[in-house]
Amino acid sequence: MSVSVSGLVSGLDTDSIIAQLLNVQQQPIVKLQRREADYQVKLSAYGSLQSSLSSLQAAMEGLGETSDFGAFTATSGDTDLFEASASASATPGSHEIKVTQLAASHKLKSSGFSSSENTGEGTIHLKVGSGGTVDIAVSATDTINDVAQAINDAEAGVKAAVIYDGSDYFLTLAADDTGEDNVINLTVTDTGDGNNTDTNGLSRLVYDQGNTENLTQTQAAANSIITVDGVPNVNRASNTIDDVITGVTIDLKSDSDTDTATLTVSRDTAAVVSKINAFVSAYNEVLNFFSKYQSYDQETGTAGLFFGDGTTSSIRNRLRNMIAGTVPDVASFDRLEDLGVSLNGGGQLEVDSSILNGALDDHFDDVVQFFTQSDAGSEGFAVRMEDTLDAMLDSTNGTIAAKTDGIQKSIDDIQDQVERVERRISSWETRTRAEFQALELLLAEYQATSSYLDQQLVGLGNLNSYISKT
Structure with missing residues (x-):
């Protein structure tokens, strides 16, 4: 921090003088x-x-x-029957499609239960199609709602729900996947009465297709069936078919015994x-x-x-x-x-x-x-x-x-120059203030000497006056 000398002795406004000189010094900045x-x-x-x-x-x-130019579009002539999309591997052309049957998931329902009725104690053995068997424990106090929740928690490829018709509660089961091979198989180990196939206790929920069917089938597991360009009985497990026409995916929406629609594949211009x-x-x-x-x-x-x-x-x-x-x-x-x-x-x-x-x-x-x-x-x-x-x-x-690097280098050089000028100005200000301070001190000494001499001259004058009177 600089020291202000303020021209106390000289009477000069040294701060103003220095400020004006600094302004001149800062013009290059x-x-x-x-x-x-x-x-x-x-x-x-x-x-x-x-x-x-x-x-x-x-x-x-x-x-x-x-x-980048490989996009294709696939257009259905009847979107009520099917919709379609195409990938880059498709080939332009048209195809006649008939949807004879939609793929369906297997669905079952139980006989009626009361809301508080116990289903029976034991273990449910549940599997879908050729999948693995999942064991689900059922306690003696479990109701049909408890069984439905346990099946859903097991994530065995089956969704369970309980339907109330106003009098009774019915367990319904639906396979997650469509296709004739995805049949629900439910057997039990009934520890309540020891009989695993009768219509009492937990065995009321058994469905072993072709053997014990204590649950009622409400929808058969089925494949989709389509005819493509005169080729009949094209079977798939899903209603989304992506391997019949290269690069084309067909999403089946409904079936018809008579209706046929044209699928057109074209370049996506x-x-x-x-x-x-x-x-x-x-x-x-x-x-x-x-x-x-x-x-x-x-x-x-x-x-x-x-x-x-x-x-x-x-x-x-x-x-x-x-x-x-x-x-x-x-x-x-x-x-x-x-x-x-x-x-x-x-x-x-x-x-x-x-x-x-x-x-x-x-x-x-x-x-x-x-x-x-x-x-x-x-x-x-x-x-x-x-x-x-x-x-x-x-x-x-x-x-x-290359251009921006050059501009940035020029900016950096200017900033370096500014820093150098600022250091030089700071040194100049410090030196100049010191010089003005020294000037003030010298003037103060001169002033003190002048005052002393004035006092001595006055004293001599008084002495001469005294001598002349005596």
Whole structure:
């Protein structure tokens, strides 16, 4: 902390003098800080450019591989009968589907119980189809509700519920999985009366198909049955069938003895159009950046931040050349505009949907090749664009990184200069205040000497007066 001397002896406003001198000393700092602010604005603007280019890069990643064009759609002619979806392994075409029978899960019900009636003591042995047997203990005091809860807690592939009809309570069982092989098998060890198959005690719940059936079957376990392109009796355990037509999943909704519906598999060109539109939007965002930062208003003489900037001009030219460039060895197209994607009068990319859809419908494979071919020297549009953007955005050696690293180095250098100037000013202030302090002390000594001499002269004058009178 500096010491204020305040000109107590000299009468000078030394604090004001030093403050004014400091203001002069700090002018280089002000200039440096202005330069730093300019660099910070450029650094932020390059961050915006990097973000826009990254969005463009992400859009191109959806067009650079053959698999990016592999989407298919599957359409049902009657969604009341079935719905369908397709994966990339599907093949375009149509198929006639008849749903003869839906797959069903096995369902059983017990005879009626009262709400407080004990079911009987023992162990339930429960299994579904070829699965393992699950043992469920039942105590002598358990009711039908307790048994239902115990079955659900066992997670044996069966859901239990208790239905009240207004008079009695009925245990219902439903297999989790459909299919004719998923039959519920329930046997017991009845420790109450020792008889494991009669209709008393716990054995009232036995269902051993073809043998003891004390429970009533309310729905038989069944496979789905469909006819595909005239091939009858296609059986599956589920109503979701994904292994009959390659790459197509059929979800059965209802059956019919007579109705047939057409399943149509086609390329999902809408997905490709969406990706191309996403690329166009991302590219136009980059163009908007250049329009803002590389503009020049001749009337006002106002230039954008990057007007005349070599790096941004290079990036802009490279992208422009990409749009106008050709892709060799593609039979139907060699330019992006051949697909209906071109620059309009305002300098923005736009899509002619009729041309693009026509290209996709009539020359789909050529469209794929135009974007994705990877032969050296004749790379597809998306492949070349991705390579160009990678070179611009590489975090170590990319065009943007090189420029922003240089700007950041300039900012760091300015901050170092500011610190050096501030240290020099601080030393100057300390030294100057010390010099003013020394001046005040010297003036104080002179003042004290002057006062002493004045007193001596007065004394001599008084002495002379006294002598002359005597």
